[in-house]
Amino acid sequence: MPGADKETDLSERIESFLSELKRCGSGAGSLRGSAETARETTALLRRITAQARWSNAGDLMEIIRKEGRRMTAAQPSVTTVGNMVRRVLKIIREEYARSRGSTEEADQQESLHKLLTSGGSSEDNFRQHFAHLKANVIEAINELLTELEGTTDNISMQALEHIHSNEVIMTIGRSRTVEAFLKDAARKRKFHVMVAECAPFCQGHEMATSLSKEDIETTVIPDAAIFAVMSRVNKVIIGTQTVLANGGLRAVNGTHTLALAAKHHSTPLIVCAPMFKLSPQVSDTPVQSHLHDLVKLTSILSKVNAHCPVFDYVPPELITLFISNIGGNAPSYIYRLMSELYHPEDHEL
Amino acid sequence: MAGKAGKPSRPRKADKDEEEQPLQAVLVADSFNRRFFPITKDQPRALLPLANVSMIDYTLEFLTSTGVQETFVFCCWMASKIKEHLQKSKWCRPTSPNVVHVITSDLYRSLGDVLRDVDAKTLVRSDFLLVYGDVVSNIDISQALQEHKQRRSMDKNVSVMTMIFKESPPGHKTRCEDDDIIIAMDGKSKRILHYQRAQALKRLHFPMNIFHSGSDEFEIRFDLLDCHISICSPQVAELFTDNFDYQTKNDFVRGLLVNEEILGNQIHMHVTKDGYGARVSNLLMYDTVSSDTIRRWVYPITPEANFADLEGQSCTHSRHNVYRETGVSLGHGSQMEENVLIGRNTMIGANCTISNTVIGANCVIGDNVTLDRAYIWNRVHIADDVKVKQSVICDNVEVKHGVVLNEQCVLAYNVVVGPDITLPEGTVLSMHHPDEEDDEDDDEFLSDDNDVGYRKDKTKLKVFNPAEVGSEGKGYRWKTSSLEDTEEDELAECIWGEIPPEVSSNICCFDVVLLGVEQSLYVSSQLLKKWAPVFKNYVKRPQDQLDCLASMEEVFLERETHWAALVKVLMSMYQLEILEEEGIMHWFNQGSTTDKSQQLRRNQGLLKFIQWLQEAEESSEEDE
Numbered sequence: 001m002p003g004a005d006k007e008t009d010l011s012e013r014i015e016s017f018l019s020e021l022k023r024c025g026s027g028a029g030s031l032r033g034s035a036e037t038a039r040e041t042t043a044l045l046r047r048i049t050a051q052a053r054w055s056n057a058g059d060l061m062e063i064i065r066k067e068g069r070r071m072t073a074a075q076p077s078v079t080t081v082g083n084m085v086r087r088v089l090k091i092i093r094e095e096y097a098r099s100r101g102s103t104e105e106a107d108q109q110e111s112l113h114k115l116l117t118s119g120g121s122s123e124d125n126f127r128q129h130f131a132h133l134k135a136n137v138i139e140a141i142n143e144l145l146t147e148l149e150g151t152t153d154n155i156s157m158q159a160l161e162h163i164h165s166n167e168v169i170m171t172i173g174r175s176r177t178v179e180a181f182l183k184d185a186a187r188k189r190k191f192h193v194m195v196a197e198c199a200p201f202c203q204g205h206e207m208a209t210s211l212s213k214e215d216i217e218t219t220v221i222p223d224a225a226i227f228a229v230m231s232r233v234n235k236v237i238i239g240t241q242t243v244l245a246n247g248g249l250r251a252v253n254g255t256h257t258l259a260l261a262a263k264h265h266s267t268p269l270i271v272c273a274p275m276f277k278l279s280p281q282v283s284d285t286p287v288q289s290h291l292h293d294l295v296k297l298t299s300i301l302s303k304v305n306a307h308c309p310v311f312d313y314v315p316p317e318l319i320t321l322f323i324s325n326i327g328g329n330a331p332s333y334i335y336r337l338m339s340e341l342y343h344p345e346d347h348e349l
Numbered sequence: 350m351a352g353k354a355g356k357p358s359r360p361r362k363a364d365k366d367e368e369e370q371p372l373q374a375v376l377v378a379d380s381f382n383r384r385f386f387p388i389t390k391d392q393p394r395a396l397l398p399l400a401n402v403s404m405i406d407y408t409l410e411f412l413t414s415t416g417v418q419e420t421f422v423f424c425c426w427m428a429s430k431i432k433e434h435l436q437k438s439k440w441c442r443p444t445s446p447n448v449v450h451v452i453t454s455d456l457y458r459s460l461g462d463v464l465r466d467v468d469a470k471t472l473v474r475s476d477f478l479l480v481y482g483d484v485v486s487n488i489d490i491s492q493a494l495q496e497h498k499q500r501r502s503m504d505k506n507v508s509v510m511t512m513i514f515k516e517s518p519p520g521h522k523t524r525c526e527d528d529d530i531i532i533a534m535d536g537k538s539k540r541i542l543h544y545q546r547a548q549a550l551k552r553l554h555f556p557m558n559i560f561h562s563g564s565d566e567f568e569i570r571f572d573l574l575d576c577h578i579s580i581c582s583p584q585v586a587e588l589f590t591d592n593f594d595y596q597t598k599n600d601f602v603r604g605l606l607v608n609e610e611i612l613g614n615q616i617h618m619h620v621t622k623d624g625y626g627a628r629v630s631n632l633l634m635y636d637t638v639s640s641d642t643i644r645r646w647v648y649p650i651t652p653e654a655n656f657a658d659l660e661g662q663s664c665t666h667s668r669h670n671v672y673r674e675t676g677v678s679l680g681h682g683s684q685m686e687e688n689v690l691i692g693r694n695t696m697i698g699a700n701c702t703i704s705n706t707v708i709g710a711n712c713v714i715g716d717n718v719t720l721d722r723a724y725i726w727n728r729v730h731i732a733d734d735v736k737v738k739q740s741v742i743c744d745n746v747e748v749k750h751g752v753v754l755n756e757q758c759v760l761a762y763n764v765v766v767g768p769d770i771t772l773p774e775g776t777v778l779s780m781h782h783p784d785e786e787d788d789e790d791d792d793e794f795l796s797d798d799n800d801v802g803y804r805k806d807k808t809k810l811k812v813f814n815p816a817e818v819g820s821e822g823k824g825y826r827w828k829t830s831s832l833e834d835t836e837e838d839e840l841a842e843c844i845w846g847e848i849p850p851e852v853s854s855n856i857c858c859f860d861v862v863l864l865g866v867e868q869s870l871y872v873s874s875q876l877l878k879k880w881a882p883v884f885k886n887y888v889k890r891p892q893d894q895l896d897c898l899a900s901m902e903e904v905f906l907e908r909e910t911h912w913a914a915l916v917k918v919l920m921s922m923y924q925l926e927i928l929e930e931e932g933i934m935h936w937f938n939q940g941s942t943t944d945k946s947q948q949l950r951r952n953q954g955l956l957k958f959i960q961w962l963q964e965a966e967e968s969s970e971e972d973e
Contacts, residue, residue, distance in 0.1 A: 008443065015444040022654060073655070073663050 010051045014067060017044055021075040033176055034080045034241065038276045039148050041071070041084040046141045049088075049134065057096040057133060058126035061089055068349050077311070079242045079250075079279040082349060086280065086342040091140045093343055099130040147325070151274035152177055154325035156184035162270060162323070167191045167234040170226075170267075173198035173252045174207040175239025177272045181323075182237070183214050192217045194233065196226050198254050200308065223254050230261040236269045240314075243271070243278045245338055247316030247331030253309050259318035268320040275324050278338055280347040370475045371418035372494070375467055375581075376408060378482035379425040381459050381597075384631045387779035387827055388743055391762045393427040395482035396434055397635075398726055400642045400707055401674075401692050404629060405431065406657040407485040409440050410650060412478065413447040415490045420449045421472055422482070423463045428453035431482075439658040459596040461589050468586035476501075479579045481628055485638050486576060487647050488513060488624035496539075497580045500617060509588070509605065509614045510581045512541070516622050517574040523627050523641060524574050525634050532573060533559055534618060536566030541616045544602050547571065576626030580619075588614070632741060632759065639707055639724060643670055643688045652690050661693060680716065692727065715750065723754075732768075749821060760824070767819015778817070778824040885927055894932030895939075902936075916954040923962070930962055 017040065048067060054060040068085030075081070155177055163169065163185040171178055171193065182193060193211055197204035197220055208218045221229055236258060240251040249255065249271060262269045316331040329337065378395040385394050395405040405422075412420055420440075424431045432451045435441055440449045457463050467473060476497060478490065490513070497511040514532075517524055526549070533543035533555055542559035560567060579598070588595070588605070595601045605614050625647045629635050645651050653666040664674040669687040677691045680699035685691070689703050692710035697703070701718045708714070709726040715733035722739040725731070729742055732750035740758040742748065748760070751769035758772050761779035766772070817826040901918065922928045937959055 012444045015442075016446070019446070022649070022656060076653075 006051050007053075010047065013044065013047065014070075017041075018071060018074045021071065021078060021081065034078070034277060035148065035151065035176070035274070037078060038080045038084050039145065041081045042088070042141060042145050042148065045084065045088045046138060046145075049137055049141065056127050056129045057092055060137070061092055061126065064088060064092070065346075065349055072349060077241075079281065080276055083276055083279055083342075085349065086346045087144060087276070088141060089346045090341065090343050091144065092137055093126075095133060095136045095140055096126060096128075096130070099133055099136065100125075100128065148274075148276060151276065151325040152180050155272050155274065155323055156180045158323055158328065159185035160188060162235070162237075163189055163191055165189045165191060168194065168232055170194045170196070170230070170233045170236045170258070170262075171207070171238055172196040172204065172223075172226075172254055172258050173239075174203035174210075175272070177274065178237055178239045179207060179210060181272050182211060182216060186211075186214050186216045192219070194219045194221055194229060196221055196223050196254060196258065198252060199223055203252075223257065226254075226258055227261040227264075230265045230267060233262075233265070233267055236262045236267055238269070238271055240271055240273050240277065241311060242281075243273050243322070243334065244313075245278075245280050245282045245335060247319065247322075247334040248282075249314040249319065250311050251314055253312045256312040256314050256318075259314045263318050269318060270321045270323060271319055272323045275326060275337070275341065278324075278334065278341060280338060280342055372416050372478070373473050373475070374412045374417040374420045374478040374480065375463070375473070376405075376412070376420055376422045376480055376482055377460060377463050378405060378422050378431050379457065380481060380483065380630070381425075381457075387761045387777065387781050387783075388741070388759065389426070390779070390781050391743075393424070393431055394629075395424075395431055398709065399485065399629065399635065399639055400652050400690055401662070401709055402652075402657050402659070403434060404483045404485070405434070406438065407647075407650060408480055408482055409438075409447065409449070410656050411484065411486045411488075412480065413440070413445075415478075415488070417447055417478060420447055421467070422449060422451045423457065423466070424451065424453045425455060425457040428455075460598055461593075461596040461600070464586045464589040468590045473583050473586065476580055476582050479581050479585075481577050483629040484577050484626065485629065485642065485647060485650070486578060486624070486626035487650055488515070488576065488578070488621050488626045490578070490580065493619035493621075494580055496619060497582075497617070501582060506582065506584065507613060507615050508540075508582070508617050509584050510579050510602075511617045511619055512602075513576045513578040513580070513626065514573040514618055514620050515576055515624065515626050516572055516620055519571055521574070522637050523625075523634075525628070525630055528575050528628075528630065529571075530573065530575055531569065531571050532618070533567060533569045535564040536568045537564055539617050539619065540564075541602070541606065541618050542567070544606060544616075546599070573620065574627065577628040578626060584614070632757070635724070635741070636722065636739065640688060640705060640722075643672070643690055643705075643707065645670065664690070674710070698733065709744070749819065752819070764824035765818070765822050766824070767815065767822035770819035770822070776817075777827040779827055780824055782825045783827045885925075894928055895936055897928065898932065898936040915952070916958045919955075919958060930965070933959075933962060 021037075045064060045067075048064060049060060052060070052063050054063060064085060068082065068089075071085070072082040159181045163182075169182070169191060171182075172195070185191070193208075193216055195204045195208045195211070195218060199222070204220055208220045212218045238251065238255060238258065240249045240255070242250040244250060259269055261267075316334075319331045322329045322331060322334065324337075326337075378393070380394055383389070385397070388397065395408075396403045398404075399407065409420065422431070422435065428451075432453060435449055435451055439445060440447055452466070454466070457466070464479075476494070493511055493513055497508065500508045500511075519529075527546075529547035529549075531543075531545050531547050531553060532541055534541050543555055545553065547553075555569070585601075589601065592604065595604055602616060605612070605616055609615065625641065627634065627638050627641070629638050641647060642650070643652065650656055651666070652672045653664050655662050655664070661675065664672045666672055670689070671685045671687070672690040674691060674693035674695075676694035678696045679685070680697055680701065682699050683697055683701040684703065686702065686704035688705045690707045691697070691703075692708055692712065694710060695708055695712040695714070697708075697714045698716035698718065700716055701714060701720070703718075703720045705722045706720045707724050708720075709729065711727055712725060712729045712731070714720075714729075714731045715735070717734045718731055719736045721737070723737040724741045725737075726742065726744045728745050730747045731737075731742075732748060732752075734750050735748055735752050735754075737748075737754045739756040740754045740760070742754075742760045743762045743764075745763045746760045747765045748754075749766060749768040752766050753771040754760075754766075755772060755774040755776075757775045759777045760766060761777070761781070763780045764778045766778065772778075813823050814826065815822065818824045901915070919928070919933065923930075923933065
C-alpha cells in the first residue's frame, strides 16, 4: 500500500534523525555544525508536512509539535532543532491567517484593548480546511530553507563595516560564521587575529590553520593568556551555539572568561550569530555561570570527579553587538526580534 | 523487497566480500552463575535496573551505536521475561537499525552451549561480536574490527578472536577483583601468548615456550580490564562444537593458547584507552558501574539522554550530577548532595540527605532519611529515620522506621523490614526461603566465575525470624558460610564478590588452611570442628593433604611454644577425617629442609602421635 509505505518511510526518517541527534555529541566537539542541523530539521519538517495525514492547520501543528517535542528531548543541548520547529509553526499560523484573509497585525498585537475586548481564545481558529494551505506552507518552508542557506554569506557581507585595517581581533575556538566573516574582511583589509585555543578540544588550532591559509596573520594563545593579551586587542568577535531570549549567550566554554576580560578593558564584544540560533529559552540559572554538558575524558580516574563543561553562559551586559543575517542589533533588542520569529504560544513546545 | 521498511537489505550472493555483510552480534543474556541470588530468583540478571534502565538495554545500545545490524539474544533463565521486555523496547520496532532475534532454550548451561547452538543453526555468516547481557560500554569497536579483519585477510584465518581490553591501573575500582587477568602478549602483533586469572596470587608461572614465538617484543600486562567484549570469527563457534570441554570463555582461551602449535589458532587483543567498558558481574561491580554511569563516564549513554526511548523517562541534569525525572517531589530541607538519580513520581520527605544514590520510580521516602550509595528500585516505601549505606533495595520493599542498613545489605523483592532494627553488614533478605526447591534441575552451571557453591545454613524454620527482620518484618535471611568471625576475604563467600579462589589452585588451599589453623590456635578445637566442612571441601586429593600439612608446618614453625598444640590439631583433623594416615605419614617422612622443621619432627608429642598412627594403621590393616 503506497500510503502505509510513505508513513513508515517517514517514521523511519524521523527515527534515524532522532538517533543521529542523540549520538551527535559522541565525537570530540560536535560532528555537524548548527547550520546543517537546522537545514536537516527544516527538510524533515517539510517532509512531514508533505507526507503526514492532516486535514486542517490545527492537526498539522499538533503533529509538528509532537515531533518537535521528541526531537528536542533527544538532544536538549542542540537548540536549533527546537528553533526550526517554532519557525515552522509560525509559518503555519501565518499561512492560515493569510488564507482566512485576516491581517497578521491583528493577531500580533497583544494590547490591553485587545485583551479586554476580544472574547475567547483563538484555539478553534485553526480548524478550517483550506485546499491550498499545504502548498503554501511548503512554499514558505522552502523560502525558509533558502534563507538558511544564505545566512553565512549575509553575515560575511557586513564584515567590512566592522573590521578596519591594522586592527587586532580576538576570537575563541572555532566558529564557521566567524571564519567566513574574517575571511571576507581579509580580502580587502590587513589585520591581525588572535585565537584562543579553547581547551580541551583545542578547536582554536583548526581555526588558526584555516585562517592562515587565507594569508591572515594569526596567533594562537592558551586560554589562560586571554586577560594578559586583552590590552592589545581592538575587538573581540565570537560565534555562539545559542542566543538566549534575554540577549545572553550559551557559547563554548571559555567565552565567559573572554567576555569578562573584554569588559574589563572596555573592548567591544561582537557576536556573529545567524537568526536560527535565537532561542526563546531564557537561562534558568542566571547566578550559576555554566551549563553542563559533560564530555568523556581520556582516562578513568577513580575517586576523582572530573567536570568538563562544554558550554558557558554569557550574560547580556557583556555583549556589545549582535551581527546576524538581518543586520546588527543591540542585545537589548533581541526580545523584539524573537517576537517576530516565533509566536508566544510556541515558546513551550 | 519494496514493502519491507526497516530491514537491512540482504546482500545478494553475487556481491563480493564479507565487507558487504552486516555486522552481527551474539548477546548471551544469561550469566550461567548464581552470583545475584536471591535477587535473580524473581528477575533475570539482564533485566535488573542500572540507573533505572535494564542492563540489557545498555548492551544493545552499545551494539547498535557501534554499527551492529543483527543481534541474536540467547536466553535461558526466565527467558520469557527477557523476550517480553525486548519486544516492548525500541529495538524491536520496525525502524530500529539493529534487528534483534531472541532465541530461548532451557538447555543452555554455559557459554559453550550457546556457541554450539550458534554453530548448529549457522546463524553467523562472518565476524561477530560476542557480549554478555550485562556489559555497559561506549567503546567504538570499528577500529578493532578493522584490525581484526585485516589480520584475518592477511594471515588466512589464523586469528580467531580479538578481545577488547581497557587500560586501567591495578586496584581501580572498576576492575572486578575476580576477573583480574595477567596477559603476556606480543607487543607488535598484539597477539595473546599467555592468559591467566590473577586471583590475588603472589607468584605466577609463565611457560617458557611463549617467549619462543618468534617476536622480539613482549609485554606482560596487569593493567588491563576485561570488557568481556570479543570480536569472534565464525571459527569460534566451530571450535566450541569440536571441543565439548570448552564451556566458558576462559576454557576456550586457555585451550587455544595451549593447543596453539597443533591447531595454529591465535587470539589477539585490542586495548582501548578512551572509552569505557565493564561487566556487571557481581554486586560490587553493580555499585561501581552504576556510579560510573551517573558520573558520566559512559557518555553518551547518560541518564538524561534516555537512549532507551522509554516513555516518560526524561530527566534533567543539574549540577553535581543530580538527575531528577518528572514528578519528583522533594521535602523541605532535603539535600541531594551529589551523584543522585531520582526516578519519576518519587516523593522524598523532609530533611533527607541523599548522595551517590539511585532511586527508582514511584518510591515514597519518609523524613530524616539518610541514603548513601544506596540503590533503590521501584515502588519502595521507606519510612522515617532510616539510614541506608551501600545497599541494594529491590522492588516493592517496605522499610519501616528506625531501620539502619549497614554496608552490603541486600533486600530482595517484596521484603518487609521491621521497625527499629539494625541489620548487620552483609545481610541478605529475601522472600524466598534459602532451602526452597529450585524448579531448575541441579546441573551445575559452568561459568568462569562459578566457584564453590556457597553454603546456606539449613534452618528448618519456615516462619519469619523477628530477630532478623524486625517485629513486623517479612523475609528470610540468606546466610553466607558459617564462618562468622573471619575477616579474610578468601573465606567469606558472599554475593558481593569476595569469593574464595577456585579449588584447583593449590596455593589457595595452602592459604586457607594456614589462616584456618592460625585462628584455631587462638580459639579452640571447637572452631576447628565448625570449619571442618570447609576444610573438607578444600582438602580432597592427596596433594591437597600434603599442602595442608605443609601449611600447618609453616604456622607452627613460627610459634615454637605452640608445638604441643600441633598434636592436638593433627589429632582432631585426623578424627574429623580431614587428613588421612597416608597423608600424614607421607608428610612426616618427607625430608625436611630446615633445622627447625627437623626439630619439629623430633618433638615428643608428635613422635608419639606418629607412633599411635602407625599402630592404628597396622591394626586397621589387620582387620581387613
